[in-house]
Amino acid sequence: MELQTLCVHGGINENDPTGAVEMPIYQTAMFRHHDIGEGGYDYSRQQNPTREKLEQLMAKLEHGREAIAFSSGMAAITCLMELFQPGDHLLATDDLYGGSIRLFRGVGEKNGLSFDFLDTSDLGMLAAKIRPETKAVFIETPTNPMMQVTDLRGAAKICREHNLLLFVDNTFLTPYLQNPLDLGADVVIHSGTKFLSGHNDTLAGFLVANDPKIMERLRYFYMSTGACLAPFDSWLLLRGIKTLxxxxxxxxxxxxxxxxxxxxxxxxxxxxxxxxxxxxxxxxxxxxxxxxxxxxxxxxxxxxxxxxxxxxxxxxxxxxxxxxxxxxxxxxxxxxxxxxxxxxxxxxxxxxxxxxxxxxxxxxxxxxxxxxxxxxx
CATH class of the missing domain: 3.90.1150.10 (Aspartate Aminotransferase, domain 1)
Known part of the structure; x- marks a missing residue:
């Protein structure tokens, strides 16, 4: 399916017995069970049908195995930082959105992580800054607000050589224009508030990846901390992506x-x-x-x-x-x-x-x- 068609049809509700084309808003906190051990949905913090449809669409758009929808982009990045332990070191683009820098310094460093900020468009500098305790590289491209561009294939090659994770914030270009997973990224981040929603009317965030072990850990942290996207906001994102x-x-x-x-x-x-x-x-x-x-x-x-x-x-x-x-x-x-x-x-x-x-x-x-x-x- 071509990208434009996927944007329009990827969120359609194919199996509703009523024939409703649009995905319903399952505005419920919990789901009833008819027997002990019965499968299905339990509690909307863990999963909700409206949010699940949105996550499936985002995974397809980013060529990923799985996506997780958060209450904001900052909530998504906060969850991503839970992959690390005190003493771990991360490299990050120096021209990041200010909120990301605030999170890394004000929360990440408090929790025992350390960060170096650098011009990641300079791959030689990127390689030179790697330390034994470095675990990941966090990149925006283009950056906010100075519009620096990082060679993602080159950055991914350096990360593979040093066994590092590569995270790419793809908010500016969206999956319509760029797919970092195809270029070697391990996790793609989005502030869904921006182009994905497209109408300045809701907050949302996403993490998308291919590695099932990474996604299993992220979904555990996500369920435990509760920064899930609400059903109505999930529906707004499904609607917004139709015109992405x-x-x-x-x-x-x-x-x-x-x-x-x-x-x-x-x-x-x-x-x-x-x-x-x-x-x-x-x-x-x-x-x-x-x-x-x-x-x-x-x-x-x-x-x-x-x-x-x-x-x-x-x-x-x-x-x-x-x-x-x-x-x-x-x-x-x-x-x-x-x-x-x-x-x-x-x-x-x-x-x-x-x-x-x-x-x-x-x-x-x-x-x-x-x-x-x-x-x-």
Whole structure:
């Protein structure tokens, strides 16, 4: 089944005796049994038919054996960290979403783990940072918000040589544009809140893998800690994924046009979009994915210009998050990466002139006109 067709039909309810096409919302905490030892569902923290259908669809989309649906992307990453013991060491992309860095430092280190953050697009540096106690590598590609691209095949080769697990956050490109398991990753992470849901109306997270032993351990931690996705939210994700393909096609079309337009503006000093041929990761991204996605970061000529844009956009929404039908403008310095120390933020390029835009489904001419009027306000 082709990818677009799978998005549309993968969540259809094939076996309902009523003939209902859409998967019902099984809004129940528990399930009745008619005999001792009877199989089936027990308790919705452990499994629920609506969530199970969503997990089956996500596994198919990511070419994985199994998927687990969580109450948020951060809940998914938190569960992933339970694979490790005190004293274990992990390597991670230095330009991660700020919430991931906060989790690793504020919770992971408290629990005895250690982390080194580095530019994982430099495979030589990645290999050099591996220590005897290193157990895994955690990568975003493209990264949030500086749009660095890591060669996943190359990273996977290094991980195999050193017996390390490779985790890849695929939120930006989604399984519609990139499948990290096919490139050698062991676990794929998603914030389902973003493009998978696509409508800015629910929180969700996913872990997808092929190794049954890894998934057995993750599902044990998942059931024990209870960060499961609720039935109604599972249904919203099933609904959102139906239009994932057509949304991603339109949004990345808009993103390329907007990135090219931003390059021509005198008040823009730098545009970071992996779909531009001059982007340093363009060739790697083109080799390992089917598109560049809908995320752009750009730097303007002054903090005054950045604040003027944020305060005066009218159609574009000044808001955190990404991946919905509406275009969102975000200020990483005070929003997604506010918890990073100032020196660290600025060393990574996250300064008071940097803006991130999640391009939506609007007419791109309206987006350009909105930015123009905001810059002149």
């Amino acid at each position: 393909g057509i949304r991603m096609e339109r949004q990345q079309q808009n993103a390329l046009a907007l990135a090219q337009w931003l390059k021509r503006q005198s008040w823009v000093s730098r545009v970071l979009y992996v779909g531009l041929p001059e982007h340093p990761g363009y060739a790697v991204n083109a080799d390992q994915s089917r598109g560049a996605g809908a995320m752009i970061s750009f730097e303007v000529d002054s903090s005054t210009t950045a604040l003027r844009l944020l305060r005066n956009v009218q159609l574009i929404l000044f808001a955190e998050s990404l991946g919905g039908t509406e275009t969102l403008l975000t200020y990483p310095m005070t929003q997604t990466h506010a918890d990073l120390p100032k020196e660290e933020r600025e060393a990574r390029g996250i300064n008071d002139r940097l803006l991130r835009i999640s391009v939506g489904l609007e007419d791109v001419n309206d987006l350009e006109n909105d930015l123009l009027q905001a810059e002149k306000a």
